[in-house]
Amino acid sequence: MVPLLQLKEQAVENLSNYSKALENRLKNVELGIKQLEELLEPGDSLKPFKLFKLARHLYFDWKKWFRFLKEQIGSKEILKAQRLRPRMPSVTDYKEALYAIYRLQTTYDLDPAEMSEGLLRGKQYRCKKWSALECLMVGTTYYLDENFENAEIWFKLAQKKYYQHSIPKQFAVLGIPYKFILILLMKSARSSGRYKTALNYAKKGFNLELNTKYWEDQMAQIEALIKNPEVIKPFEPFKYLFKPACRKKYPHVHLKCQYLKASPFLKLAPIKMEKVFLDPPMSIYHDLINEKEISLLKNLSTPYLKRSELYSEYHGVFEDFSNLRTCKTMRLDDTNHPLLEKLNNRIVDATGLSVKDSEKLQISNYGIGGHLYEHQDFTTTTKIDFWNSGNRVITALFYLSDVEQGGDTVFPHLNLKVPAQKGSLMVWYNLLSNGTTDSRVLHASCPVLMGNKWIATKWLREKAQTFIRKCPKDFQNK
């Protein structure tokens, strides 16, 4: 966010300097006009010395004026604007931000008008209201997803906002005419089978542009559809399980709390454990990492965090941006800092399992709209290397932040939602005690609606637990 603010400042400076250059030029031109006008007042007789003055001006000066007119205005600023371009958000940055909005609205069922004014689930946030342009872009995302009814809601909002502020002028600079909104409104209504509404939009377009062939054709097509309607497939609202699951309110589960004092160390500093699910077994261990350690993890990881890419076993990385996982991640090696070993020991104390051959600690950071769609942590990969240590038997997830709104870890098959709670460790089994995968622990990270989510995840592998893993019954009684 900070670099974006800096970039914004530089863009303002760039345009302001350009504007000053234009202003100076305008002043010069105005001066030139005045000078020329005053050269010969009506009624002046062309005495020879006046004639000479006039001739001199028009001969010499006009050549210079011509050169002045040809000069490019603000060339320094134009060059600066060009240099700023590669530092501006990329198409990937833009897509990521746009889809985040789309995801938040479809997940939490937010009201578009409220959202565009910074009102999120009853809480007003201080932010700039969205203009017609933002509404238009969000609507287009719905449109491309063939969610035409919602697209129309956003386009209507864009239409309403169009005449507010100085938007019409902005639209002209950006090359988006009002007609464009009408076309999108008409197409959305038409694609969702609401032909009469579509016809009304087309009529508005026709009146706006007086007799254009485009609108005439559209009206004729829609009128034909009214007589002979197409069968429209209803929109399938939610392809992803995480969206309805994140929206739902689940009762807070609180099965049992106890202090773990199994080892000599734990006798001194017992761990507060909360069981959240018995079968499959899931527990939360409170206050397992402190504020200072959290800051340290964030500092160690921040320079290396990288946007998650879309990856497939067969194609490798094939897109620099994934709509399934929108967060930044990196891995910390156990040798990075002595804290890593301490955290490993706490996982061992909490779970009674071994961290031998476990994976490097993964740090993830989700910004607003950041999420991870429903998935399993165990793998079915055929890559031999992975299997040397066995499958991911346990996920041990440290919450390194609270999240103001959203960002829960949700288990759709278990009707369980765990809010991010700074300092706690959430542990669940991905495999049954006979080693087969447990599909019940399908889970997702809900989109962050407000705030910033940080987690650190450790996956423990199966082989190291061969003689250790307790059967679920033991785990329950621990």
Ligand SMILES: O=C(O)CCC(=O)C(=O)O
């Ligand atoms: O962020 C979360 O709450 C879940 C993360 C997760 O499931 C993962 O990294 O595999």
Ligand SMILES: [Fe+2]
């Ligand atoms: Fe996961």
